[in-house]
């Protein structure tokens with residue numbers, strides 16, 4: 001199956017809060033969505049997590065690389081783990097600085113975000129089994145980053161107003177240049193035909 005195109009900053013689907021699914025809605029749509037997420041993330045060089053809205057799906061699911069399973073299996077192949085209907089039920093007061101980039105917000109330097117160092121989370125795994133666990137440090141931050149996507153929140157939404165404006169200006173310029181290059185590509189193609 002082919003990788004999907006990653007939706008970039010400016011798209012409406014990245015700004016929407018996604019509702020949790022009820023049991024009846026846990027169906028093949030979701031299974032297909034998880035497969036698409038895995039195929040898409042495995043095509044990227046740097047991504048360690050991907051949320052449904054980033055491939056244009058309004059589903060409450062994200063995946064991350066499964067470092068635990070990779071260590072257990074001594075695997076160099078990338079393995080992924082899906083989190084369906086994820087919720088954060090507890091956050092520590094203590095925060096850590098997390099340096100984050102995002103596949104949907106390309107072309108900008110990493111953004112430093114203060115996030116709770118310890119979180120307690122609840123979600124369904126791919127067998128729809130309810131899991132509750134505590135996540136720390138980097139693992140907790142990856143979860144929080146992907147969880148943010150399901151709330152319609154991007155890394156730039158953590159910035160102070162002035163800094164955010166500055167970055168958004170750059171992102172809009174990047175988008176404009178991308179569109180221009182697509183148009184140029186199209187017109188060269190037309191010429192070649």
Ligand SMILES: [Zn+2]
Nearest residue numbers: 101102103104
């Ligand atoms: Zn992201």
